[in-house]
Amino acid sequence: MERHFEQELEEMKERLLWMGSLAERAVHQSVQALLESNEALAQGVIEEEPAINQMQMEIDDRVVQMLALQQLMASDLRFVLAVSRINADLERIGDQAVNIAQSAMRVVRHPRVNPYIDLPRMSRAAEEMVRDSLNALVNKDIEMARGVMLRDDQVDHLRDQVFRELLTYMMENSTVVFPAFELILVAKNLERIADHATNIAEDVIYIVAGRDVRHHAAK
Amino acid sequence: MERHFEQELEEMKERLLWMGSLAERAVHQSVQALLESNEALAQGVIEEEPAINQMQMEIDDRVVQMLALQQLMASDLRFVLAVSRINADLERIGDQAVNIAQSAMRVVRHPRVNPYIDLPRMSRAAEEMVRDSLNALVNKDIEMARGVMLRDDQVDHLRDQVFRELLTYMMENSTVVFPAFELILVAKNLERIADHATNIAEDVIYIVAGRDVRHHAAK
Numbered sequence: 093m094e095r096h097f098e099q100e101l102e103e104m105k106e107r108l109l110w111m112g113s114l115a116e117r118a119v120h121q122s123v124q125a126l127l128e129s130n131e132a133l134a135q136g137v138i139e140e141e142p143a144i145n146q147m148q149m150e151i152d153d154r155v156v157q158m159l160a161l162q163q164l165m166a167s168d169l170r171f172v173l174a175v176s177r178i179n180a181d182l183e184r185i186g187d188q189a190v191n192i193a194q195s196a197m198r199v200v201r202h203p204r205v206n207p208y209i210d211l212p213r214m215s216r217a218a219e220e221m222v223r224d225s226l227n228a229l230v231n232k233d234i235e236m237a238r239g240v241m242l243r244d245d246q247v248d249h250l251r252d253q254v255f256r257e258l259l260t261y262m263m264e265n266s267t268v269v270f271p272a273f274e275l276i277l278v279a280k281n282l283e284r285i286a287d288h289a290t291n292i293a294e295d296v297i298y299i300v301a302g303r304d305v306r307h308h309a310a311k
Numbered sequence: 312m313e314r315h316f317e318q319e320l321e322e323m324k325e326r327l328l329w330m331g332s333l334a335e336r337a338v339h340q341s342v343q344a345l346l347e348s349n350e351a352l353a354q355g356v357i358e359e360e361p362a363i364n365q366m367q368m369e370i371d372d373r374v375v376q377m378l379a380l381q382q383l384m385a386s387d388l389r390f391v392l393a394v395s396r397i398n399a400d401l402e403r404i405g406d407q408a409v410n411i412a413q414s415a416m417r418v419v420r421h422p423r424v425n426p427y428i429d430l431p432r433m434s435r436a437a438e439e440m441v442r443d444s445l446n447a448l449v450n451k452d453i454e455m456a457r458g459v460m461l462r463d464d465q466v467d468h469l470r471d472q473v474f475r476e477l478l479t480y481m482m483e484n485s486t487v488v489f490p491a492f493e494l495i496l497v498a499k500n501l502e503r504i505a506d507h508a509t510n511i512a513e514d515v516i517y518i519v520a521g522r523d524v525r526h527h528a529a530k
Contacts, residue, residue, distance in 0.1 A: 145526045152523070159378060160388055169379055173395070180396070259492055263485040269478055276492075280499060304371070307364045 118189035337408035
């Protein structure tokens with residue numbers, strides 16, 4: 093019984109990490125599709141979303157099963173509750189990747205807005221935050237989780253730069269209003285991806301240290 | 312023991328509804344502040360946010376306590392897990408209200424973009440969704456919850472109209488680019504508020520019917 097339970101916890105974690113790798117790939121490919129005007133790649137991201145949704149429901153079923161059948165110790169309870177929240181964050185990262193892919197498909201129909209300076213930097217920062225938040229989970233690494241939380245402000249700063257850059261283009265040249273608007277939406281999506289990575293990092297700290305560091309109590 | 316437990320469930324629900332009423336009021340006041348260029352009202356919304364955050368942590372503590380101390384029946388377990396998710400949605404509705412309040416404070420420094428046609432309609436629709444999702448929770452009313460889910464598409468449609476309207480202004484007159492951009496951000500915030508209300512409605516169905524209707528399985 094004991095062993096069986098440990099094994100279920102381990103399986104749950106593995107499924108969550110698998111889902112994390114799908115979400116991470118979706119983000120990377122959607123941004124690549126946008127920057128390279130690659131419609132087929134964007135289409136691929138959109139087609140993969142149902143698999144991520146399916147996995148979210150499966151992981152949530154495991155959470156309910158575990159809570160219903162086991163009287164958990166405090167530390168295991170924290171872990172299972174955090175899994176449920178991280179699960180929701182990963183699913184929403186997948187949603188944001190789909191939004192970026194949709195923008196990528198619309199933006200190719202407009203004249204290209206050059207140069208994309210801060211958007212690639214912003215996307216690299218957001219992708220790194222997702223990857224590091226999952227690495228922090230695997231290694232129960234509080235320092236790495238804190239590092240993710242601190243980088244959220246940098247992404248917000250890059251977002252403001254992207255906005256300023258694009259609004260200036262719009263004022264100078266009214267024909268770029270539509271494509272520049274799509275890039276504003278993409279910057280909003282990347283901002284939310286970074287927010288979800290921050291949530292995951294907060295949950296890693298909750299799992300490892302047993303402290304609730306939401307609302308920046310840890311900063 | 313039995314009675315004590317029932318009482319705790321009831322208290323948890325009351326705290327959640329109180330939090331819901333704070334979030335609902337924050338949304339209403341932030342939109343009002345924007346439409347009436349009322350900076351003091353916007354400031355008030357921003358100052359009330361810590362109270363909502365505090366309440367989220369308190370409710371989550373109750374959730375953990377209840378799961379740690381009680382072996383719950385399936386229906387009570389569903390309720391407690393849904394409370395934890397609804398709690399997170401309400402806190403995020405509060406965050407969005409703060410974003411709208413911040414836009415309201417910036418937008419007063421620019422020339423007024425007239426007329427706001429679809430934005431007030433969109434905000435009324437989003438506010439109604441929040442209110443109805445909470446009413447559906449109070450009354451365990453599945454039909455009302457379904458009604459909320461169906462209206463999410465209407466809000467997305469209004470958002471697209473708001474975008475089109477504002478982008479057209481921007482193309483015609485480059486001096487309105489900045490204030491019109493603020494209103495685009497507000498439309499995005501309202502869209503997310505409607506998304507959170509939809510999540511709450513889905514959780515009401517999960518509580519009452521025991522079915523997971525996320526990813527629109529119920530539609």
